Amino acid sequence: MKGNFPQCLDFVLHHEGGYVDHPRDPGGITNLGCTKATWEKWCGHPVSAEDMRNLSPADVMPLYRQKYWDAVKGDDLPTGIDYCVFDTAINSGPGRATKFLQEAIGVTADGAIGPVTMKAINAADARQVIDAYCAARLKFLQELPTWDTFGRGWERRVTDVRRQALLMLHP
Secondary structure (H helix, E strand, O other): OOOOHHHHHHHHHHHHOOOEOOOOOOOOOEEOOEEHHHHHHHHOOOOOHHHHHOOOHHHHHHHHHHHHHOOOOHHHOOOOHHHHHHHHHHHHOHHHHHHHHHHHHOOOOOOOOOHHHHHHHHHOOHHHHHHHHHHHHHHHHHOOOOHHHHHHHHHHHHHHHHHHHHHHHOO
16 A cells, blocks of 8 residues: 555564575575675675675665565555565565465466456455465465475564554554
8 A cells, every 4th residue: 555665664674684694595695685686686786795784774675665565566555465465575576476466366366466456456355365365475485495494484474474464454
């Protein structure tokens, strides 16, 4: 929903945490949920581990707005659903996040939010969409080869995203 981006970004950054360089993480060096490769592409030049360590929320905010929130049409999604989809977009990519949403509302999962998807979202019960969405996301994560390493954290994250999204329905 228009106006929800700052709040949703705060929620996402809470889960993403700070600088990490875990040897089992295929994303490699990451800070505030932003991988080194993503940051280099955004900046248009190579960056060092120290550059990554020094990223701030203000640095990544425009990237997250343009490449994730806008990519999943966050301003157009209903409150709560916007947060679920945005969090997944950062964690698993905008295309996958959109497909989870389309599956949850029963439309063709083509990865693009167009008029058919928006009509179905607006006609759906938000609580049911959030529940189905988070269930599909968790199922996907459980099938990843890195589940044994990161699964407990991912499960906590999806559970918390669901809880927070539902709370957003009734402020």
